Amino acid sequence: MTTANDFLMAGGTTSAKFPAIGTTVTGTIAREPEVQQQKDFQSGELKYWNDGKPMQQLMIVLATDERDPSVPDDDGERAVYVKGQMQKAVKEAIRKSSASGIAVGGTLTITYTADGEAKRGFNPPKVYTATYAPPSAATDFLNSGNSQEQQPAAPQAAPAPAAPAGVTPEALAALAQLTPEQKAALGIG
Structure with missing residues (x-):
């Protein structure tokens, strides 16, 4: 959920990019993850399943070491939009960590490892692996x-x-x- 200060001060969080196999994004979860409805990449329209239910995704904002020199005041925060195969990878990583769920202060690493099988004329889906370390007890x-x-x-x-x-x-x-x-x-x- 967006807080009042997030809304007021937001300029938008840069999205994490996975342009090539082997790309890894890692960081500390900077704020409470947010479930939101997916949007069509081209039109910006909200996406729905055939039965009319909204297609959901989880936005996780990571504090990373990445900086884009072309963006003044880049703070390194990157939004990862977890859905599809990435959701399976993150879910498995959380289970392997013995955590009960994802939490602010935890460390999440996602790696684009392969391309899946293309279906019905679409591009092949990206395949990911993930690791998760929950925050410490003091945190x-x-x-x-x-x-x-x-x-x-x-x-x-x-x-x-x-x-x-x-x-x-x-x-x-x-x-x-x-x-x-x-x-x-x-x-x-």
Whole structure:
């Protein structure tokens, strides 16, 4: 679902492209995946099955290392539109990871591995493989909306050491508010 700020600040997310066999797109899931109706690539019209039901797809926005030098302020976010054979590959990757589903903070990698069999005069469908790594337990906790107000007051702790590379002060502050039992449950000391 599009949030008010996403709507207001959006300029559109660049689509991930899989132009040739061997192309891989990998990134961290940057926002909640969104189920949406497919559109015809040529006309932009919404697509429906023969029985009148809408054809659905899952849009997943990944924070990638990709940058297009011709696009000013390219932040590396790429939208992947999961449907058809790609949906099967992503579903299998999630199952193999033992995750219960896809989540913000998880890492998704999709690779275009082959062309399938062409049918009825259409181009051959692309065949994909995927891998998925769920977010860590600490990331799950921080993304779940838990805050100091929702948790019992933690005892005052000694000042925290300097943050390791890539850890934000906000994340450290949130972790500092955890009780020893919560830290143990997350596997952090």
